Amino acid sequence: MSTTSESLPKVALNEPWEPAFPPAPVSVRAPGIGRRTGAFVWRLLTPAVAIAAFLALWEIAPRTGLVDEVFLPPFTTVIGAFADLVGSGGLADHLAASLSRALVGFSVAVVVAVPLGVAIGWYKPVADLLNPILEVFRNTAALALLPVFVLILGIGETSKIALVIYACTFPILLNTISGVRTVDPLLIKSARSLGLPSYRLFQKVVLPAAVPTIFTGIRMAAASSILVLIAAEMVGAKAGLGYLVTASQLNFRIPDMYAGIIAISLVGLVFNGILVSVERRLSRWRADR
Incomplete structure (x- = not known):
């Protein structure tokens, strides 16, 4: 169906055009903050997890008989000796x-x-x-x-x-x-x-x-x-x-x-x-x- 020029709304040329519906508010957020925070947390957690796994293996292996406890004491025993050396x-x-x-x-x-x-x-x-x-x-x-x-x-x-x-x-x-x-x-x-x-x-x-x-x-x-x-x-x-x-x-x-x-x-x-x-x-x- 064709639309004639009479059916179109008339807008004055010197008046600013305004939309029928106001735009939805846009949330302003600093770009990349979440990504940088995640990368920083990941850099901290990755070595921490590796060290924790190593120390857990050190603690468990002597106590479960995987290695001789006399020659490789558990980590907690070593930390106790470390604390004694510091204290003395x-x-x-x-x-x-x-x-x-x-x-x-x-x-x-x-x-x-x-x-x-x-x-x-x-x-x-x-x-x-x-x-x-x-x-x-x-x-x-x-x-x-x-x-x-x-x-x-x-x-x-x-x-x-x-x-x-x-x-x-x-x-x-x-x-x-x-x-x-x-x-x-x-x-x-x-x-x-x-x-x-x-x-x-x-x-x-x-x-x-x-x-x-x-x-x-x-x-x-x-x-x-x-x-x-x-x-x-x-x-x-x-x-x-x-x-x-x-x-x-x-x-x-x-x-x-x-x-x-x-x-x-x-x-x-x-x-x-x-x-x-x-x-x-x-x-x-x-x-x-």
Whole structure:
């Protein structure tokens, strides 16, 4: 059926058009909040579930006879021994001894390796001079040199700190060299075209771009400092977490031995968490941060 123009409503051209029915109210919600919250909760729950499952297996396996309870006590027994060590102050003494050695050696390695890595990565004559000797020593395991350090520096604190310095230097050094050499050449050319002097080029372009790679080496060195130090303390020491583990094993205090191992793991986690936080503060320019 055709509709004539007479049946259509007449609307003045200068009057605004209004709909016959008002639109339904639209709820305003920040986009992605629910998705981000769910992702955050999932990131928290996933490791928590894995850790809880591992601890439950540790608790159940000795009590059900899957493993010998003498050699692997239940988790609650180990936690009791851990609490006893904390209460008696013994764990604090061993922890202080290990941390002092690890932090001194690690700090010296950072102070030495980062500037040296920048020099090797940026200046070709320095790289040509030092690369041969670096290739020799970086393939030599730190623990293989423990007898050498003990013979030259004695069995005291100096040999342990020197071993930590040696173990930490190469991860930091090699990653610093890689970070400096892999800076985007366009960034360097752009900075030079703007007339930046060399020291400002390092400060504003090279070092910020190399920070993520440098911190990868620093985190690897932090783990190496703890592992190498624990091994050194097991060989010859009168205090430290490595000594605690070895002495507990020899005296057949198995729960104390596992408590020392847990303490070593916690130290590593805290150390790594601190370094990750520092890296994020220094890498705030990155888009993914």
